[in-house]
Amino acid sequence: MAGWKAEHGGRALRHRGIGEVDIRPIVTVPAASRRRVSFTARMIAGQVTLGFQAARSHRLVAVERCEILSADIAAALPGLRQLADLLLSEGGRKKKSDVRISVNDTDTGLDILLLADGIDEFAILPPLTERAAALPKLARLSLNDTLVMCPHPPVMRFGAVSVTPPPGAFLQASGAGETALRGLVLEALGSARRIADLFAGCGTFSFPAAAGAQLVAVEGDAAMVSALDHAARHARGIRKFKAVRRDLFRSPLSADELKPFEAVIFDPPRAGGVAQVSQIAASAVRRVAAVSCAPATFARDARILVDGGFRLNWVAPVDQFRWSSHIELAAEFTRPD
Numbered sequence: 413m414a415g416w417k418a419e420h421g422g423r424a425l426r427h428r429g430i431g432e433v434d435i436r437p438i439v440t441v442p443a444a445s446r447r448r449v450s451f452t453a454r455m456i457a458g459q460v461t462l463g464f465q466a467a468r469s470h471r472l473v474a475v476e477r478c479e480i481l482s483a484d485i486a487a488a489l490p491g492l493r494q495l496a497d498l499l500l501s502e503g504g505r506k507k508k509s510d511v512r513i514s515v516n517d518t519d520t521g522l523d524i525l526l527l528a529d530g531i532d533e534f535a536i537l538p539p540l541t542e543r544a545a546a547l548p549k550l551a552r553l554s555l556n557d558t559l560v561m562c563p564h565p566p567v568m569r570f571g572a573v574s575v576t577p578p579p580g581a582f583l584q585a586s587g588a589g590e591t592a593l594r595g596l597v598l599e600a601l602g603s604a605r606r607i608a609d610l611f612a613g614c615g616t617f618s619f620p621a622a623a624g625a626q627l628v629a630v631e632g633d634a635a636m637v638s639a640l641d642h643a644a645r646h647a648r649g650i651r652k653f654k655a656v657r658r659d660l661f662r663s664p665l666s667a668d669e670l671k672p673f674e675a676v677i678f679d680p681p682r683a684g685g686v687a688q689v690s691q692i693a694a695s696a697v698r699r700v701a702a703v704s705c706a707p708a709t710f711a712r713d714a715r716i717l718v719d720g721g722f723r724l725n726w727v728a729p730v731d732q733f734r735w736s737s738h739i740e741l742a743a744e745f746t747r748p749d
């Protein structure tokens with residue numbers, strides 16, 4: 413599997429007519445390091461089943477124990493099942509639809525978000541709070557848009573800056589993967605002093621890059637932009653920083669708006685970012701640090717940059733989705749002088 417994964421990015425690029433690329437050796441994260449995960453809980457024959465939704469199907473793959481999860485998430489599985497049991501058995505519910513459970517294992521403990529339709533939140537909060545109190549290493553528990561309890565605010569440290577991500581926020585899937593990707597992104601940025609971080613999330617790359625450069629972080633999710641903004645206002649050790657909310661699919665930063673920036677970090681969701689990358693290709697930006705979790709859309713977007721005059725200097729595969737076919741890629745693009 414590691415050999416197939418290491419080659420995946422190269423194959424996708426060749427398919428788009430980009431050969432002769434320096435593909436670096438794959439970095440594989442340790443087992444039991446997955447810190448961001450989404451479960452589904454369902455009532456099956458009167459019993460709560462907690463598991464992963466199979467790809468492109470309604471089937472639920474039950475999880476009793478799991479080699480990929482961080483130790484704290486693995487230890488919380490029985491407690492999560494208990495919370496799901498409460499929601500799935502709740503008297504007032506007309507329809508016993510699935511409960512989604514998203515867990516982020518942050519630096520200060522587990523940030524758990526329960527998503528359930530048709531719940532009488534007023535009635536469920538007391539028993540939910542009682543059961544949640546028994547969860548090991550709980551930082552925060554939310555039910556839909558309601559904060560249930562927060563024994564410790566969840567915190568992530570990105571470079572010199574502490575961020576409290578919103579419930580269900582995007583984080584890189586493992587700490588080791590984040591460390592590897594951060595090193596590659598900083599390398600690809602070179603000595604750029606004015607940077608735009610596009611699809612910035614909660615600042616995984618923005619804050620480390622902002623230690624040595626002025627940075628504008630652009631993200632579509634309002635809650636994550638608020639988290640970025642709040643963290644930046646309380647931060648020390650970063651240069652001028654601005655967080656902006658913008659839908660980069662509908663309204664990408666134009667080539668003109670990109671004029672002030674020497675370098676761009678580009679880390680779109682799986683669909684890639686054709687509209688945005690086309691503007692980067694048409695701009696005067698000289699460096700792109702790209703990160704992608706989808707080799708096919710990465711290769712399509714890389715083709716647009718190469719056609720716009722960029723050179724693809726290297727691609728580095730990072731395997732933070734062990735025992736699956738998924739692979740993360742980081743890459744450096746520069747405009748030749």
Ligand SMILES: C[S@@+](CC[C@H](N)C(=O)[O-])C[C@H]1O[C@@H](n2cnc3c(N)ncnc32)[C@H](O)[C@@H]1O
Nearest residue numbers: 611612613616631632633659660661679680681
């Ligand atoms: C792969 S994540 C990367 C986040 C961040 N770079 C990190 O490493 O933590 C992609 C990010 O793009 C954001 N996003 C998705 N669609 C977007 C859109 N149309 N406009 C702006 N941001 C979007 C998501 O909310 C998510 O934070």
